[in-house]
Amino acid sequence: MRLLKRLHWGDWLILAVLLSGAIFFAFQTAETLNYKWRWHLIPNYILGWHTRRQEWFANLLLQGLAVTVRISICASLLAVLLGVILGLARTSRNLTVRLLARTYVELLRNIPPVVVVFIFFFFLSQPLIEALGLERWARGIARSENNAVWVFVFGDMRLFPQLVAGTIVLALFESAFVGEIVRAGIQAVPNGQREAARSIGMNYWQEMRYIVLPQAIRKVIPPLANQFISLIKDSSIVSLISVQELTFKTLELVASTRLIFEAWLTCAGFYFLICFGLSQLFSRLEE
Template sequence: MLGFLRKLHWLDYLILAVVIGFFGYIWYTIDGTLNYKWRWGQIPNYILRWHTGREEWFANLLLQGLSATIRISIYASILALIFGTILGIARCSANLTIRMLARTYLEFLRNIPPVVIVFIFFFFLSQQLIDALNLEVWARTIARQEDKGVWEFFFGDMRRFPSLISGVIVLALFESAFVGEIVRAGIQSISKGQREAARSIGMSRLQEMRYIVLPQAMKKVVPPLANQFISLIKDSSIISLISVQELTYKTVELVASTRLIFEAWITTAAFYFVLCFGLSMLFRRLERSS
């Protein structure tokens, strides 16, 4: 700790003092000017709470929302990686029609506000797919079963399963465009000489992509993909607008019912920060060790 402090420059101390002063001013404004009564003591009950009837701890609103956010982020990342890889390959296709379709999809997402995109995907694709597959009836059937522990571990409350799937699909389709651009850049970073060498030994374009280009490209795109995964976690708050009960949605519910405005939102910000910063440190360490 002392060694770390010795490395700090006077400018670091100045920046730290400015940051502390800024947050102190905000605290003074809220506590003094707004005459806000802090009630931090109630926040832990909305994270974990003791159930007197069952005599056990259970996850309350904020922890339920955090669990949903983690699930949605993991599943959406997997789908976004699959869709994005296909999109990235399509952007490098020799077929002009395929390239133009992939680019149209990308430009559509890049030039329309994310909120609008979320509503478009939800009403015109995600909700239609859920209705077509009759997922609501299936999820309610699972929810009535006694042996549903495995389902709830992976998907949470099965009564909310259609909402979870909607959020995953919408977020994956939105993020896949950015993943596609990352994959496209990785593919195009492979030198033409390697491709020509692959063709000279009789490889088809599919074999060239599978055995030569993609293995090298995916190694190069791991760091930006890790950053995109962290961005996806933060972007998941957008899907609260379509009533997906993730962390932001649960925070809105908590604020509406208790008026713990600043306590709830500061706690939510802390959850996002710990999750994203922890993953950032993990990915950085993995990148150094590879």
């Protein structure tokens, strides 16, 4: 009710335009494309009922959503770790370190993400998974009986190698942007404070730990939050390397049922709910 009272006539006009557009889209789809809407089938592909076991189970879309959440959390943690290292390297006093970090950042920022995903998947993550024997290890966990914790954290352990590959690829791509955010936060700290730290005998790492980074963290949290939301949307790219996240599962659903508009609109709705909810949470945290 409080929100409705705060709406201006312009807000109502925008809502009316959006509603009219949605109605027009539905009408055009039904009349021009001769498309028959079947929304009543979608809930069953989110949460299904197993008649033999007499229990509910997560169906295609909910399975994909769970993988998207898992890969987004893991990739964001790894991207932040790599991004902090890149940010420190970008502000290092060593010219070679700065040039190497800048080369990494500029390459990833100026190459299409689809190309980056394929390059890192075939040349880095896939050989790494094979070298570490993760596929054999994950299959052993999947066959064991006491794997409830592993399944809860990582999902189907038979798909664990794909999850690791997607996490590595996504984290490496996003770390370039996180690194630039960290660099900007470090450079936003006034030079006078760094000079004061050196004047009392602090070395570089003490200066960073006690003076620069505590102030930089406050500056980088808002853009990092936005980057995390962007990472969730970018996670759809890893469907190209057969990571069974939300977009991949939506493609499977469309191919098997021909629920084209219903499936993709539901997929978009899931992404919107996650990203909008996180944006509201981060706004509260910033306050």
